[in-house]
Amino acid sequence: MxxxxxxxxxxxxxxxxxxxxxxxxxxxxxxxxxxxxRSAAAAxxxxxxxxxxxxxxxxxxxxxxxxxxxxxxxHVEAVLAGPDGILAGIADGGTWVDMSTSVPxxxxxxxxxxxxxxxRILDAPVSGMSIGxxxxxxxxxxxxxxxxxxxxxxxxxxxxxxxxxxxxxxxxTGYAVKLMINQLWFSHLVATxxxxxxxxxxxxxxxxxxxxxxxxxANSNFxxxxxxxxxxxxxxDEGFAIALACKDLGLSIDLARSVGVPAELSGLxxxxxxxxxxxxxxxxxxxxxxxxxxxxxxxxLRLEGVLV
Numbered sequence: 001m002x003x004x005x006x007x008x009x010x011x012x013x014x015x016x017x018x019x020x021x022x023x024x025x026x027x028x029x030x031x032x033x034x035x036x037x038r039s040a041a042a043a044x045x046x047x048x049x050x051x052x053x054x055x056x057x058x059x060x061x062x063x064x065x066x067x068x069x070x071x072x073x074x075h076v077e078a079v080l081a082g083p084d085g086i087l088a089g090i091a092d093g094g095t096w097v098d099m100s101t102s103v104p105x106x107x108x109x110x111x112x113x114x115x116x117x118x119x120r121i122l123d124a125p126v127s128g129m130s131i132g133x134x135x136x137x138x139x140x141x142x143x144x145x146x147x148x149x150x151x152x153x154x155x156x157x158x159x160x161x162x163x164x165x166x167x168x169x170x171x172x173t174g175y176a177v178k179l180m181i182n183q184l185w186f187s188h189l190v191a192t193x194x195x196x197x198x199x200x201x202x203x204x205x206x207x208x209x210x211x212x213x214x215x216x217x218a219n220s221n222f223x224x225x226x227x228x229x230x231x232x233x234x235x236x237d238e239g240f241a242i243a244l245a246c247k248d249l250g251l252s253i254d255l256a257r258s259v260g261v262p263a264e265l266s267g268l269x270x271x272x273x274x275x276x277x278x279x280x281x282x283x284x285x286x287x288x289x290x291x292x293x294x295x296x297x298x299x300x301l302r303l304e305g306v307l308v
Contacts, residue, residue: 006095007031009155010063012056012079012086013100014041016239017126018069020133021099021159026050027136028158033062056080057089065095065152072247073102080110087114095120097152099140101179103251104172111171120148123171125178126160130239139164141181143174176255183252186245187269188222190289196227196301197293206231207303229287231303236285243282246273 014036032050122144138160199209229235249270256263276289
């Protein structure tokens, strides 16, 4: 791969995040080579000029840079390996960017097993949910060599908010930052649901309690903004399934274990999330644990004037 910014981008994974990300790459003029387990997911992109590749190996062979955006580390590993995998098609010195929420082990194995090939590998997971992917305003956390980050910056800026594209350190640190963000957000959700439910059950009006929290040192972006999707609209964010949230919490705890830091609170939050998944199903929204508390107090948490 030459030193200039890539013009042909290979993209594997056209789900709720990847579909928006690829549309924005296409809008910004990047030629796309795409692959997904569902060929129908690429129809709009192909109509816009993208090339369909039958295998990840073909994606890699036809692209200046290969991006993966997949649900789990297991899926990432699957598209890398074998005669149809990325590693079979990518040229020596080629670039692979994993934008999945994952852990360093998979990429580290590639670095170790293919060290002589000079592959450029970055981890660049994102925040911003499907709406951020659709609008091209994702926050991107990149681990890897700074020279590679700068070379690929036009690609990242096509998908993310230029002011929120962060080089966070060496290889693996992008994964770690994203997992820690998720871990803290899920903890905020459970703590907020618990506090609101207790306060309401104790006789405090929901709007009064929330206003008091916002005016206090206990305020957070979750209390002030994120929880409103439930309090105003009864929206538990089904755009991101609770099964994936449980996966992310499991990865966070695995990371904590690998670095030798106890994660007792996160372990409890994971248990609550898994209980919500068992109660409401894998496809329930990532904010479904709030329903556990609503069920316990016998009424939904809704601000006055909002239909329930």
